[in-house]
Amino acid sequence: MFSIHHTLPDVGSRLCSLAGIAQLDKQTNASLIPAHDRTHPCHHFSGKLNAIMHHKISTTNNMLITRRLEFDAGHRIPNHNSQCKHLHGHRYAIEITLSGEIIDNEGQSAQGMVMDFSDVKRIAQEKLVNVWDHAFLVYRGDKQVCDFLATMPDHKTVIFDVVPTAENLALVAFNILNPAYQDNYGNHLRLEQIRLFETPNNWADCVRD
Numbered sequence: 001m002f003s004i005h006h007t008l009p010d011v012g013s014r015l016c017s018l019a020g021i022a023q024l025d026k027q028t029n030a031s032l033i034p035a036h037d038r039t040h041p042c043h044h045f046s047g048k049l050n051a052i053m054h055h056k057i058s059t060t061n062n063m064l065i066t067r068r069l070e071f072d073a074g075h076r077i078p079n080h081n082s083q084c085k086h087l088h089g090h091r092y093a094i095e096i097t098l099s100g101e102i103i104d105n106e107g108q109s110a111q112g113m114v115m116d117f118s119d120v121k122r123i124a125q126e127k128l129v130n131v132w133d134h135a136f137l138v139y140r141g142d143k144q145v146c147d148f149l150a151t152m153p154d155h156k157t158v159i160f161d162v163v164p165t166a167e168n169l170a171l172v173a174f175n176i177l178n179p180a181y182q183d184n185y186g187n188h189l190r191l192e193q194i195r196l197f198e199t200p201n202n203w204a205d206c207v208r209d
């Protein structure tokens with residue numbers, strides 16, 4: 001059986017919450033507030049074009065960027081008292097939110113970005129999405145299903161130390177991807193949040209403390 005075991009280090013240092021939505025929205029809005037204020041030189045220009053041309057990004061250039069990827073996987077919640085105890089699958093989506101300053105290195109490919117979205121995607125695919133896509137995500141304690149999957153040659157199975165709910169998948173994803181996003185430009189790049197959609201209407205956020 002092809003299987004991958006995910007351990008769950010550092011569980012206590014992450015806030016995994018369905019209530020994190022308002023927090024992210026608040027952060028996002030704050031980051032998108034124009035950097036200038038009433039004292040900024042932009043306001044001394046009468047024309048809108050002049051204001052745009054002469055606008056300089058000041059010290060408040062911290063940003064949040066988010067990349068979304070989707071994958072298919074099977075799971076079950078073995079002790080659930082309703083439908084989720086049955087073997088079934090989802091079209092999952094994962095949204096990776098990074099924070100950092102805008103890179104201003106002249107001539108760099110990533111100039112003007114926090115991180116190239118294609119790099120955000122590439123790293124997430126290598127470390128996580130390609131591993132979980134079209135796999136069965138199973139709890140180690142779900143012995144019945146683990147034993148069954150082990151009888152299937154070359155079956156793509158990912159074994160978790162925790163029940164594969166949206167909350168736990170978000171938490172495991174955060175711990176896998178957190179060390180994967182490196183600050184290569186000195187712009188304080190870091191992973192801030194993983195949002196894991198089990199369905200379009202149900203998701204969990206794992207937010208950096």
Ligand SMILES: [Zn+2]
Pocket residue numbers: 075076084088089090198
């Ligand atoms: Zn499910």
